[in-house]
Amino acid sequence: MGKYDTQYLSNKKIIMKSGQTGAKLRGNKKNTSFFSRCTLKDSCMKPNTGAAFQDILSTYHFMVASTCLITDQWEPSADIKGYDTYDFIVVGAGSAGCVLANRLTEITQWRVLLIEAGGDPPIESYIPQFDQTLRKTQYDWNYKTAPTGRINQANVGEIVHWPRGKMLGGSSGINGMIYFEGLPDDYEKWHNLGNPEWRPDILRKFFKKSQSLQDEKLLQNPLIRNTYGLHGPQIINTFNSTYRNLTLNVLSSYNEMGFKIREDLQTAQLLGSGIFRATAYNGRRASTASTYLSYIQNRTNFKLIKNTLVLKVLIDNNQRAYGVLLKQKGKIMKIFARLEVILSAGTINSPQLLMLSGIGEKNHLEAKRIQCKVDLPAVGKNLQDHMILTVPVFSNYPGYENIDEKYLDVALYAYNRSGSLAQARIADILAFFAKDKNALIPDYQSHLIIFPRNSTQAKNYFSIYKEPIAQTFANLIEEHSVYIFQFNLLHPYSRGNISLNTNRPVDYPLIYPNYFDDTRDLDAAVEGVQILSEIVNTNFFRSINAFLGRYNWSECNAYKTNSADYWRCIAPQIVTTVYHPVGTCAMGPNPSASVVDSRLRVHHVKGLRVIDASIMPNITSCNTNGPTIMIAERGSDLIKEDYGIVELN
Numbered sequence: 001m002g003k004y005d006t007q008y009l010s011n012k013k014i015i016m017k018s019g020q021t022g023a024k025l026r027g028n029k030k031n032t033s034f035f036s037r038c039t040l041k042d043s044c045m046k047p048n049t050g051a052a053f054q055d056i057l058s059t060y061h062f063m064v065a066s067t068c069l070i071t072d073q074w075e076p077s078a079d080i081k082g083y084d085t086y087d088f089i090v091v092g093a094g095s096a097g098c099v100l101a102n103r104l105t106e107i108t109q110w111r112v113l114l115i116e117a118g119g120d121p122p123i124e125s126y127i128p129q130f131d132q133t134l135r136k137t138q139y140d141w142n143y144k145t146a147p148t149g150r151i152n153q154a155n156v157g158e159i160v161h162w163p164r165g166k167m168l169g170g171s172s173g174i175n176g177m178i179y180f181e182g183l184p185d186d187y188e189k190w191h192n193l194g195n196p197e198w199r200p201d202i203l204r205k206f207f208k209k210s211q212s213l214q215d216e217k218l219l220q221n222p223l224i225r226n227t228y229g230l231h232g233p234q235i236i237n238t239f240n241s242t243y244r245n246l247t248l249n250v251l252s253s254y255n256e257m258g259f260k261i262r263e264d265l266q267t268a269q270l271l272g273s274g275i276f277r278a279t280a281y282n283g284r285r286a287s288t289a290s291t292y293l294s295y296i297q298n299r300t301n302f303k304l305i306k307n308t309l310v311l312k313v314l315i316d317n318n319q320r321a322y323g324v325l326l327k328q329k330g331k332i333m334k335i336f337a338r339l340e341v342i343l344s345a346g347t348i349n350s351p352q353l354l355m356l357s358g359i360g361e362k363n364h365l366e367a368k369r370i371q372c373k374v375d376l377p378a379v380g381k382n383l384q385d386h387m388i389l390t391v392p393v394f395s396n397y398p399g400y401e402n403i404d405e406k407y408l409d410v411a412l413y414a415y416n417r418s419g420s421l422a423q424a425r426i427a428d429i430l431a432f433f434a435k436d437k438n439a440l441i442p443d444y445q446s447h448l449i450i451f452p453r454n455s456t457q458a459k460n461y462f463s464i465y466k467e468p469i470a471q472t473f474a475n476l477i478e479e480h481s482v483y484i485f486q487f488n489l490l491h492p493y494s495r496g497n498i499s500l501n502t503n504r505p506v507d508y509p510l511i512y513p514n515y516f517d518d519t520r521d522l523d524a525a526v527e528g529v530q531i532l533s534e535i536v537n538t539n540f541f542r543s544i545n546a547f548l549g550r551y552n553w554s555e556c557n558a559y560k561t562n563s564a565d566y567w568r569c570i571a572p573q574i575v576t577t578v579y580h581p582v583g584t585c586a587m588g589p590n591p592s593a594s595v596v597d598s599r600l601r602v603h604h605v606k607g608l609r610v611i612d613a614s615i616m617p618n619i620t621s622c623n624t625n626g627p628t629i630m631i632a633e634r635g636s637d638l639i640k641e642d643y644g645i646v647e648l649n
């Protein structure tokens with residue numbers, strides 16, 4: 001529980017009850033609900049004096065009023081005029097862009113314009129449990145990978161959906177809120193590639209600058225307290241989990257497998273299992289829009305414009321970026337930058353914008369009829385992602401979802417932000433593990449989602465697969481609960497790419513993740529997924545008659561479930577993503593192999609930087625939001641240094 005656990009509403013102090021757990025998934029009960037038994041015949045108009053109704057109506061009023069406190073207050077989009085000039089133009093108000101807007105506007109003489117293609121985050125972005133309902137809505141760019149005929153043959157359309165947030169907060173408004181920093185080894189690799197500003201000990205300072213750990217229990221542990229920053233804008237806490245009884249069982253299984261339970265996985269250097277930290281507090285998402293942007297809206301040197309698409313960066317004949325071309329309410333405008341344009345549009349859109357602006361591989365640009373201003377072949381290359389292999393474990397526990405308790409959860413959430421709505425759909429535990437039990441760096445990660453028996457959401461989860469896979473799993477779901485272990489390979493060798501489909505900014509680029517292109521990835525994944533699948537043989541899973549679900553795919557039917565041959569056959573066909581694409585504007589010293597230098601300036605272009613997840617030369621050993629926020633903190637500091645501003649901290 002953090003310091004935000006008390007809340008004020010119309011002079012009423014609502015106090016979070018520590019340990020309040022909301023609805024529980026119960027044993028094998030049929031779906032009988034109090035609400036389903038209520039009919040319109042059960043009139044509420046029994047004799048009454050009015051006193052009871054007054055209290056009931058006041059309660060409704062309280063519940064409705066309480067929901068007004070969930071979202072931030074957003075100012076309307078600022079007015080801009082064509083040919084306006086700002087010192088800095090930041091493109092994209094996502095994980096990185098919000099940080100930059102905040103840090104750059106600390107310098108009062110700099111006028112900063114932040115441009116976002118999406119609008120204000122909807123209430124579903126703030127309520128953790130609704131994270132997945134944002135997908136394929138206007139708040140999601142809703143990208144898809146391009147079919148290749150080589151992988152994803154078992155996926156409907158032979159593609160993988162790649163959601164990306166399109167709102168203030170960007171993907172930090174749609175993500176699973178899992179927070180990690182990564183390992184010194186991750187950043188040592190970046191540093192060793194010839195990026196002197198990115199030494200792990202330097203970066204620790206910027207992680208800490210961003211962080212505010214607020215879990216009061218963890219703060220009692222000096223080691224954990226010392227691992228995190230305590231005074232930064234990015235709130236980090238722990239979900240008030242509803243599933244604790246279930247997740248503790250799974251943790252005991254991980255422990256039995258040798259993935260030792262840790263109080264804080266980041267402090268334990270990402271080896272073992274445990275409850276993860278989240279960018280959330282008091283049952284509410286803490287996107288970078290909430291933590292970095294909401295309170296700077298009224299800075300006089302800052303303008304934020306929303307629902308505005310940047311079409312390209314304007315580059316003059318001296319290869320200097322001097323502004324952007326944008327489209328707002330159907331109107332196309334030029335806006336000028338006196339000092340710099342900064343692209344923080346994310347791993348897909350930043351390279352797309354560079355290419356649309358004439359910066360990229362010459363042949364590719366010319367094939368798309370774009371005049372090449374800077375031949376930079378690495379733009380869009382080096383795409384890396386953490387892929388998922390789903391390991392479905394079916395069992396007889398928990399039973400059906402209790403619908404009454406689901407409604408109670410909504411009431412609990414309105415009352416004190418607890419219950420199942422207060423946590424993401426994904427269970428808040430995970431494991432990091434390695435092939436070699438004595439390794440100091442994890443090779444793999446496992447996320448978990450638990451669905452009760454006959455869950456529609458579980459069926460939807462598998463509906464991305466073609467028949468007969470989807471139906472086979474749907475049949476099992478009707479009779480079983482399912483534990484979905486999402487196995488990730490943390491350090492893939494395969495490299496994908498992003499290229500233009502057309503030269504029109506509104507046309508989506510082509511995304512080729514090339515999962516398993518490098519055979520070492522398949523070898524490593526097969527070994528790891530077999531290790532993880534052994535979880536069915538642990539005490540807890542045996543006690544609930546658990547068994548591994550099998551992908552019913554004719555090409556692989558000859559192989560025994562969980563054999564190396566089985567996974568080798570099925571993995572490339574069912575692979576999906578945990579949504580961590582990075583690397584398409586990689587940082588490095590060599591312009592033929594990278595896009596930005598170690599100060600995040602685009603090679604051969606003046607006045608243009610890229611600062612977002614796309615600059616990672618190698619993907620981190622963990623979820624990528626925390627590292628992206630750090631990149632933006634580091635990037636802001638490099639900009640300040642470049643203009644002679646020395647900060648005291």
Ligand SMILES: Cc1cc2nc3c(=O)[nH]c(=O)nc-3n(C[C@H](O)[C@H](O)[C@H](O)COP(=O)(O)OP(=O)(O)OC[C@H]3O[C@@H](n4cnc5c(N)ncnc54)[C@H](O)[C@@H]3O)c2cc1C
Pocket residue numbers: 091092093094095096097115116117118162163164165166167168169170171172174175176177178179180308309310311344345346347349350353578579580581612613614622623624625626628
């Ligand atoms: C579904 C999902 C779940 C995830 N779960 C986790 C998790 O639990 N933990 C974790 O650590 N990481 C997670 N990630 C990854 C993490 O959120 C991203 O790595 C991180 O948010 C990337 O930040 P960014 O600033 O690079 O891009 P984004 O946050 O995507 O920001 C880019 C912004 O630029 C805007 N933009 C793009 N193009 C234009 C344009 N032309 N004009 C104007 N604006 C534009 C976009 O609308 C967006 O707001 C998840 C990601 C997704 C999508």
